Amino acid sequence: MDPPERGGACGGARKKPKRAAAPAVEAAGDDVLGDILVRLPDTASLARAALACRRWRRVASDPALLRRFHSLHGPPPLLGFLMAEPPPRAFAHEPPARRFVRAPSRNPHLAAAAAAADIHLHGFAAKNPRSGSVIDAWLLRGCDAGLLLLSYGFVEYEELAVYDPVGRTAALLPRPDVMRFDFEFIGIHYALVAGDSDASFRVFGAQFFDGRIMAAVFSSRTGEWAALPSLRAPDPWNMRGGMRAGRFAYWQSNSRLTRCFFDNEVEHALVLDTTTMEWTLIRVPFHAKESYCVADMAEHGGLCLVASREQCLQLWVRDSNGGWVIKKQVMLLKEFGLLKELRRDEWMKRVRVLAVRDGHVYMEFWSIRKPNSYLLVLNWETMKLGVLANDTEEKYRGPAFPFFMTWAPPLLSPVIDQALPLQGD
Numbered sequence: 001m002d003p004p005e006r007g008g009a010c011g012g013a014r015k016k017p018k019r020a021a022a023p024a025v026e027a028a029g030d031d032v033l034g035d036i037l038v039r040l041p042d043t044a045s046l047a048r049a050a051l052a053c054r055r056w057r058r059v060a061s062d063p064a065l066l067r068r069f070h071s072l073h074g075p076p077p078l079l080g081f082l083m084a085e086p087p088p089r090a091f092a093h094e095p096p097a098r099r100f101v102r103a104p105s106r107n108p109h110l111a112a113a114a115a116a117a118d119i120h121l122h123g124f125a126a127k128n129p130r131s132g133s134v135i136d137a138w139l140l141r142g143c144d145a146g147l148l149l150l151s152y153g154f155v156e157y158e159e160l161a162v163y164d165p166v167g168r169t170a171a172l173l174p175r176p177d178v179m180r181f182d183f184e185f186i187g188i189h190y191a192l193v194a195g196d197s198d199a200s201f202r203v204f205g206a207q208f209f210d211g212r213i214m215a216a217v218f219s220s221r222t223g224e225w226a227a228l229p230s231l232r233a234p235d236p237w238n239m240r241g242g243m244r245a246g247r248f249a250y251w252q253s254n255s256r257l258t259r260c261f262f263d264n265e266v267e268h269a270l271v272l273d274t275t276t277m278e279w280t281l282i283r284v285p286f287h288a289k290e291s292y293c294v295a296d297m298a299e300h301g302g303l304c305l306v307a308s309r310e311q312c313l314q315l316w317v318r319d320s321n322g323g324w325v326i327k328k329q330v331m332l333l334k335e336f337g338l339l340k341e342l343r344r345d346e347w348m349k350r351v352r353v354l355a356v357r358d359g360h361v362y363m364e365f366w367s368i369r370k371p372n373s374y375l376l377v378l379n380w381e382t383m384k385l386g387v388l389a390n391d392t393e394e395k396y397r398g399p400a401f402p403f404f405m406t407w408a409p410p411l412l413s414p415v416i417d418q419a420l421p422l423q424g425d
Helices: 030-037 043-050 054-060 063-073 108-116 122-127 337-346
Strands: 078-084 098-102 139-144 147-152 159-164 169-173 189-194 201-209 212-219 224-232 243-245 248-252 268-273 278-283 291-297 302-309 312-318 324-331 350-357 360-366 373-379 385-390 400-404
Touching (some): 030 054, 030 063, 043 063, 043 108, 054 063, 098 385, 147 189, 159 201, 243 291, 243 350, 350 400
Antiparallel strands (some): 078 098, 147 159, 189 201, 243 248, 268 278, 291 302, 302 312, 350 360, 360 373, 373 385
16 A cells, blocks of 8 residues: 655645546447437437537437437427429529428427528528529529528539538539530439438439430439439420439429410329339329329338319329229318318418328418418328418419428538537537
8 A cells, every 4th residue: 555645734645636527428338328319309409419529429320329219209390391482484583582481399499490590591602602603592402301402503504512401511412414415405303312310312313305204313422423214204294393202202294384285284293213213104193283292101002192182182092903093082171170261261272282201291271362371281190280371472382392300410421521510529
């Protein structure tokens, strides 16, 4: 045993200074920390915790932990609806206006995330300035979960970016050289597919030319574009931006836009299974003027269609012969008295189906006479309806997307290397 050290005015023993005890969480292993993180109440809390230090971010970013987290807490919460004016026409100089309608939330973390999100791209545009295009602005080209697909410029001069407006991180994409640009007005129409348990994403681009669909896919994992098999498709094909529906990406032909030039209004949907990369060309079983979306519903065999006829919501599924039959119908005005009142008092008449995700149907209830509308969220199983007023004096009849609070690691890929400002490093 060592003798005590002597010193000091009184000649007493000098005690060795004690080292500060490490916090219990810091002393715990990654497995214990992961067990703590998965028990946080919501995705906003998990995202805030992940910014504490690099170790917490690494543990919170683990795909296995994220799968556990989402299995415990259910689907990601809705932050609001992102709405826009129709896409710009030829020779337009102004970008379509955008509007974000926030969903009410009693959770202060979710409310704060929605309020602070860079939905209108001011922060993104400041960090990524561009000039020279006819429309001198970044345009919204797609949305999936909590990511936005943006573009600047047109056709062969087009630049792409995938942006997380909550985390304010972005990835800039290279030009899709595998597509053809021999005719300058053949645009590419994109669909964004975000990863379910990590920060990976894919962008699918499709062109319609001479009766054939040509396509390519960009993967954030490889940082490269790859060509996809082509497919013949009938005229007319007024392709616009693609959408994600579970494991599918799809594009609508929008035949109604050319009814003045084509007598036969037949609507088609071009569907790509993003797991097998196989195409399906669907002739929809209802009139071309009806609003609809593609859905991925395992309980109904996978590929489905959800359409609105007047104020009747219809679920179409495949039958044993490969045809389409109505599986379920919901008379919205009969089922929900509030919608009947809105129809009577505010002339709300049309139902636009926006998306189907995690057992919920997202819709817009609107009137041709008024700019305002109502955004609807219907739970297929419980038949509970959420109604959100879109009080606006301008019409937003272009693309509209439900926007969710998702948590995944920062958008790091071979395309771009970014560093998040982390606390505690």
